[in-house]
Amino acid sequence: MSAPTSNGHRPTQPSTLSAEQWGSELIPSGATREDDPAEEGVADTDEVRALARQVHQARGLAALQDDPALHEALSERERRADRKVTERIRSARRAERRRTALAEVAGTRRDRQEARWIDRARTSKERLLNPNRRLAATYRRYVALSCVPPTLIGFGVVFMSATVHDGVVGMDGPWVGYLIEPMASVLLVVSLLIGFTAVQNSRQVPRGLYFLDGGLALASLVLTVVPWGLRYGFDAGSTIAHTLPSLLIVAAVVVQHLLHSVFRPIFAELYEELQPSRLTDQTSDTVVLYERTRRAIDDQEIPVSASGAPSREAIRKRFGVGKVRSQLAGDAYELVQRTLDPR
Missing domain, CATH: 1.10.287 (Helix Hairpins)
Structure with missing residues (x-):
């Protein structure tokens, strides 16, 4: 078998002789020259041996320079990279x-x-679909909001009682003067509680309470401003300072009546939904929504077409219900109208 090649040529096998032995063989054994001094012979021998070493190294380099490992070996720079x-x-x-x-x-x-x-x-969703939970959540919100106006009135009474005392009996007057303003404001708180109870039980707030609250608020304003002004003078700064607490009490009364007007119809509708019935939940809901739709149509809050059909979209927007419930209420209204008036 032939020896393997590298890069297209067969590498030469390195000689097994050392450089000195190989160089000695190159020197002719019987060679003699004329005028052969000893120094010239030694110089020639060293030159031949040096050349022999170079040839030996060249053959070794030629044999190893095509080794793949020489190309695959990484340099220090490459290893760092x-x-x-x-x-x-x-x-x-x-x-x-x-x-x-x-x-x-x-x-x-x-x-x-x-x-x-x-x-x-x-x-x-469960709270909205469950009338009991919806009523409980609405009632808690109503109670929390209804506590704000009486609290504001209480702070106003504390401030105005001192002002009324100083204005009516003077700064060095008897302590009874501090009770003048609270006696007037107690009636105002009682009036607010009456309205709260009426809304709580789904009853109409008596119209006379509005006039009573307005009169009490006006009396509180007069008690705060007029006596002080008559005794100490109606200068702009003190008049405004003594008027603001009374105006805050008036605002609290107005807010309380707004709460009554907003929550009373809500409670009325929830109480209707909670009435005991042997009907299914859907039927009960449709009946209640039909009655509310009929009342809204009578009050001209929901438009009716020429054929007598109420607008389903108006029902949905008016009562804040879904499309299915508004359609059921409209169908129930049309059915009742056709039954009562077959023409």
């Missing part, structure tokens, strides 16, 4: 793992928040 690349890759992988972990944490947090909002929405 490869290490930098490896470090950069590891750093990028760490950053990617960090981003992935943070994304998972953020996704978990979003899922948890979404689940919380879903639970809230489900609870709100």
Whole structure:
């Protein structure tokens, strides 16, 4: 078998003789010259041996210079560059793992928040669909809001009692003067409680309460401003300072009556939905919504077509119900009208 080749030629096998032995063989054994001094012979021998060593090294270099390992070996600069690349890759992988972990944490947090909002929405839906829970939530809100005006009136009475005392009996007058303003304001609080009780039991607020509250608020304003002005003078600064608390009490009374007007029809509708019945929930809801629709049509709050059919969209917007419930209420109204008036 022939020897393997490298780069298209067969490398020469290096000689097994040492450079000195190979150089000695190149020197002719019987060679003699004329005028052969000893120094010239030694110089020739050294030159031949040096040349023999060069030839020997050249043959070894020729045999190894095409070795693939010589081309695959990395230099120090290349090894440093490869290490930098490896470090950069590891750093990028760490950053990617960090981003992935943070994304998972953020996704978990979003899922948890979404689940919380879903639970809230489900609870709100159940509360809206359940008349008992809707009534309880509305009543709690009504009670909380109704506590604000009396509290504001109480703070105003504390301030105005001192003003009325100083204006009526003077700064050094008897302590009984502090009771003048509270005695007038107590009637105002009683009037507000009467209106609250009426709304609580789905009753109409007596119209006389509006006039009573207006008169009491006006009396409180007069007691605060007039005696002080008559005793100490009606200068602009003190007059405005003593008028503002009375105006705040008037605003509190107005807000309380607004609460009555807003929550009374809401309670009335909820009480109607909670009336005991042997009908199904859907039938009961349709009957109640039909009656409310009939009243709204009588008050001209819902338009009716020439054929006598009420607008389903107007029913939906007027009572804040869904499309199905508004259609059922409209169908019930048309059915009742056709039954009562077959023409």
